[in-house]
Amino acid sequence: xxxxxxxxxIENRTGRLxxxxxxxxxxGINIIxxxxxxxxxxxxxxxxxxEPEKAKExxxxxxxxxxxxxxxxxKLSHQVGQLQVLLAEICKAGINIEYxxxxxxxxxxxxxxxxTADLKAAAEVLKETGVELITSDELVK
Amino acid sequence: MIWNEAKECMSRDEMRELQSKRLKxxxxxxxxxxxxxxxxxxxxxxxxxxxxxxxxxxxLPFTTKDDLRDTYPFGLFAAPQSEIVRIHAxxxxxxxxxxxxxxxxxxEIWSECVARAFSQAGLNRNDIIQVAxxxxxxxxxxxxxxxxxxxxATVVPMSTGNTKKLTTMMKDFGATAIxxxxxxxxxxxxxxxxxxxxxxxxxxxxxxxxxxxxxxxRLQIEEKLHINAFDIYGLSEVMGPGVAxxxxxxxxxxxxxxxxxxxxxxxxxxxxxxxxxxxxxxxTTLTKEGIPLIRYRTKDLTSISYDKCECGRTLARISxxxxxxxxxxxxxxxxxxxxxxEAALLEIxxxxxxxMLIVDRVNNLDTLEVQVEVDEKFFSDKISELENLTxxxxxxxxxxxxxAVKVKLVEPKxxxxxxxxxxxVIDKRKLV
Numbered sequence: 001x002x003x004x005x006x007x008x009x010i011e012n013r014t015g016r017l018x019x020x021x022x023x024x025x026x027x028g029i030n031i032i033x034x035x036x037x038x039x040x041x042x043x044x045x046x047x048x049x050x051e052p053e054k055a056k057e058x059x060x061x062x063x064x065x066x067x068x069x070x071x072x073x074x075k076l077s078h079q080v081g082q083l084q085v086l087l088a089e090i091c092k093a094g095i096n097i098e099y100x101x102x103x104x105x106x107x108x109x110x111x112x113x114x115x116t117a118d119l120k121a122a123a124e125v126l127k128e129t130g131v132e133l134i135t136s137d138e139l140v141k
Numbered sequence: 142m143i144w145n146e147a148k149e150c151m152s153r154d155e156m157r158e159l160q161s162k163r164l165k166x167x168x169x170x171x172x173x174x175x176x177x178x179x180x181x182x183x184x185x186x187x188x189x190x191x192x193x194x195x196x197x198x199x200x201l202p203f204t205t206k207d208d209l210r211d212t213y214p215f216g217l218f219a220a221p222q223s224e225i226v227r228i229h230a231x232x233x234x235x236x237x238x239x240x241x242x243x244x245x246x247x248x249e250i251w252s253e254c255v256a257r258a259f260s261q262a263g264l265n266r267n268d269i270i271q272v273a274x275x276x277x278x279x280x281x282x283x284x285x286x287x288x289x290x291x292x293x294a295t296v297v298p299m300s301t302g303n304t305k306k307l308t309t310m311m312k313d314f315g316a317t318a319i320x321x322x323x324x325x326x327x328x329x330x331x332x333x334x335x336x337x338x339x340x341x342x343x344x345x346x347x348x349x350x351x352x353x354x355x356x357x358x359r360l361q362i363e364e365k366l367h368i369n370a371f372d373i374y375g376l377s378e379v380m381g382p383g384v385a386x387x388x389x390x391x392x393x394x395x396x397x398x399x400x401x402x403x404x405x406x407x408x409x410x411x412x413x414x415x416x417x418x419x420x421x422x423x424x425t426t427l428t429k430e431g432i433p434l435i436r437y438r439t440k441d442l443t444s445i446s447y448d449k450c451e452c453g454r455t456l457a458r459i460s461x462x463x464x465x466x467x468x469x470x471x472x473x474x475x476x477x478x479x480x481x482x483e484a485a486l487l488e489i490x491x492x493x494x495x496x497m498l499i500v501d502r503v504n505n506l507d508t509l510e511v512q513v514e515v516d517e518k519f520f521s522d523k524i525s526e527l528e529n530l531t532x533x534x535x536x537x538x539x540x541x542x543x544x545a546v547k548v549k550l551v552e553p554k555x556x557x558x559x560x561x562x563x564x565x566v567i568d569k570r571k572l573v
Contacts, residue, residue, distance in 0.1 A: 007522030009515050011552050037524050041549045042515075044524055063554040065520045098523060 001123055002070035003136050004052040005113065008045040009065040012038070020045060020064060027058035032139055033113065035101035048073070048103060048113065050140050069115065072123055073103050073134030076110045083112065086129060090116065093125045105139065144260035144292075145253065148399045149454045153447060156455065160402050161194030163427035168192045168201070171433050174219040177212050178435065195402065198425065199413060203436045206239060209378065214240040220430045230278040231377040232476040232542065238278075241377050242431040248287060250428055251380050254397045255288020255373075258386035261395065261452075262346045262371040264318050266293030271314075273299040273307055273321035273329075274351060274474065280381030281351050281474060285320040288383055294318075301325065304332050315343040320382075322474045323349040323358055323370070327505035330365045339366070348373050350382050351474035352507075353462055355571070359391075372461070378437055379424045385459055390451045393458030400428050403457060404436070405445050408466035419444045421466050422459065440467040470500060470566060472507045475544045479565040482511060485541035489534060495556045501569040510547045511538055514556055 010016045017036070024031065030050035037044045049055045052068050059066040076082045090097060096117045103111040111134060116122040123133060143149050151159070169189045171178040181202045182188070191200060209217060218225065226245050230238040243251070264270065270289040274281030282300055289296045297314060299307050301321075308329060310316065319326065326347055333339050344366055349359075350373035362370045374394050375382035384401050385394035396403050405420040406413050414420040422439045442463045449455050470477045479498055486496060499510040513534055521527055527550060535548040557564060 005522070007520075009520055009527075009550075009552060011555070016552075039524055039528070042527070042551075044522060044527070046522060060517075063552070065515050065517055065553050067517065067520055067522060069522045 001072075001133055001135065002119060003048060003073045003113070003134065003139065004068045005071045005115075006047045006049050006052050006055050006059075007067050007069055008047070008059060010043045010045055012041055012043060017043075017045065019062070020059065023058050023062045023064070024049065024055055027054060029055040029058065030140075032105070033101070033103045035099075035113075037099070046099075046101070046113075048139065052136075070119055072114045072116070072119060072126065073105075073139070074112050074114060074126060075105070075132040075134055076112060078108075078110055082110070086126060086131060089125050089129050090114075090122055093121060095122050095125070103134070105134065142260050142263070142265060143453060144257040148397075149257065149395070149456055151399075151455060153455060156398065157195060159399055160427060161196075163399075164195055164198065164402065164425065165189070165192055167425070167427055167429070167433045168435065170219050170430075171435060175217055177208070177216055198402070198404065198436070201425075201435050203411065203423070203438055204434050205438050206378070206440075209239045210237050213237045215242065217432050217434075218242050219433050220244050225431055227283075228278075229280045229283075229377050229381065231280070232478060232481065239378060244430040247380075247429055247431045250400055251284060251383060252287040252291035254380065254400060255284055255383035256292040257397060258348060258371070258373050258383050259288060259292045259294070259318070261386050261388045262318065262348050262369065263389065264289075264292060264294060264346060268292075268294040268317045269297065269314055270294045270318045270320060271297045271299050271307065271311060271316045273301055273319055273325060274382075276300045279474070280375070280377040281322075284375070284381035284383060285348070289320070304329060308332050308336065308338060311344065312338060312341045317343055318346045318348065319344060320348045320373075322351050323354040323362060324352060324473070324502060324505050324507055326362055326370075327358070327365070330362065331505065334365070342366075344368050346371065348386070350374055350386075352471040353464075356391075356461060374459070374462075376439060376441075378432075378434060379426060379439070380429070384424070387458075388450060388452040388454065392450065393446060393460050395450065395454050395456040395458055396445075398457050400426065402427055403445060403459065405443070406438075408440075408442070417444050417446055419463055440465050440469060442466055468566065470498070470568065472500060472509050472544060475542065477509070477542050477544065481541050482538055483565075485537040486513065486534065488541075489537050495553075496565065497551075497556050498566045499569065500566065507570065508547065509544060510549055511535075512549045512551045512556065514553045515550045516553050 032048040034047040056066045098115045100114045103113045172189045224244045225242040227243045230240045272285045276282030347370045359370045373386040375384040385396040387394045402425040404423040408421040422441045426433045443459045495514045497512040501508045531548045
């Protein structure tokens with residue numbers, strides 16, 4: 001039901017993002033989607049990758065701080081207001097959304113990643129609306 | 142003007158005689174009143190009768206900040222609590238503060254020493270002195286205040302924190318002198334300059350101390366404000382500001398050695414070094430009652446000269462400080478030990494004990510940045526949580542050292558691991 005997201009702590013220094021990507025390339029990891037949140041001193045790189053566990057180990061071996069976080073992948077159709085309708089349902093259930101970003105699945109849809117405080121509850125709410133949740137297996141096939 | 146000519150200009154022989162007489166008295170006092178000292182002396186087989194004069198000084202064991210920590214809070218006091226009229230405290234090397242106590246006579250002597258310093262700066266009862274050191278447990282504010290009052294000057298107790306009010310009063314009151322840290326004075330000068338007020342002040346002298354500064358900085362202050370700037374030295378363990386101060390010739394700081402007996406020792410061998418040779422400054426308080434210190438290691442590196450000064454004083458002079466023999470930092474007048482930061486980090490438990498202190502001076506004010514490694518234990522993939530962590534660390538360190546810090550999270554293993562003594566500080570201020 002959930003996707004394992006890889007998060008990496010990166011200092012705001014020239015070349016650090018490149019070094020993360022380099023390590024992933026060396027380990028043969030494919031990056032499916034990514035989002036970079038930044039503060040004045042550091043950035044937080046969140047990625048959906050082909051082999052999250054292996055990717056995390058590869059980064060750890062290079063002294064990066066990395067962790068895996070379960071998130072929801074939601075398949076949306078290209079229709080005006082689709083995302084709003086879904087988020088409204090989550091809000092109605094009183095669940096706080098922590099962050100969200102676009103997920104590229106390769107097929108012709110508009111998928112997104114959602115991280116909420118209570119992931120299970122959010123998944124239930126979404127299922128009831130009839131949308132399709134993306135699994136890790138689907139992403140790597 | 143020389144405040145106390147009888148003491149400040151006595152011959153070297155007379156001074157040695159006075160010091161010897163007072164040393165015997167203070168050794169007797171601590172031996173009988175302070176168990177800790179008695180045991181220390183007994184451990185090396187010394188009794189008060191073995192000390193016949195200052196030539197026997199090196200027979201006495203040293204005292205360090207650790208001794209003050211071990212006897213926290215009042216264990217080294219040599220007077221009963223009923224005679225202690227004031228307490229001051231400064232940073233210890235770990236969580237515990239270094240606490241000192243003063244009898245009424247101690248305060249009187251301290252006030253006189255500061256009055257001597259202000260006198261050296263050409264000040265007298267006709268002056269209006271703004272005291273812009275922090276008031277409180279720190280000895281700077283109250284020490285300078287009592288000294289300026291003793292001098293008979295009009296004292297304006299500004300304390301620190303409100304520069305606009307300070308410059309306004311400096312203009313409106315026609316203040317003629319200021320006592321504050323040199324970096325704060327430069328900041329004040331810049332504020333005056335920015336407001337176009339540099340020619341509206343009557344300031345003629347500044348007595349600066351509580352942090353290391355260079356001769357260039359002193360000249361910069363003099364030039365910018367068209368005043369004379371003086372270097373005052375002191376430390377709370379020995380008394381506070383007013384242990385030594387330079388005169389108009391600026392050729393070293395006159396030590397008020399009728400009260401504070403200075404020695405210079407090699408910080409490694411602890412053997413006394415010769416005149417004009419650099420080593421660690423050690424003080425024995427000769428008249429203090431509350432907490433007399435025997436051969437207290439200041440960790441400040443300097444040299445000493447006994448030549449008579451052009452100003453007429455015969456008091457020994459210590460040169461401008463050349464650094465420290467320990468890792469203590471002085472930031473905005475506050476003593477900071479890296480170990481205090483470490484203790485705060487360990488207390489939180491979340492941060493790795495790998496940290497780096499970056500000290501800098503921006504717009505003449507010291508800044509302290511603490512870099513802390515983000516390790517897996519407390520990494521979060523939420524910015525809000527990382528920000529909370531930053532705040533929590535900053536708060537804990539602030540509580541520990543009493544100074545605002547900027548905490549910067551850095552990647553793990555980016556702070557250098559060293560096999561020997563870890564390098565924990567990068568001081569970008571050019572102080573020596």
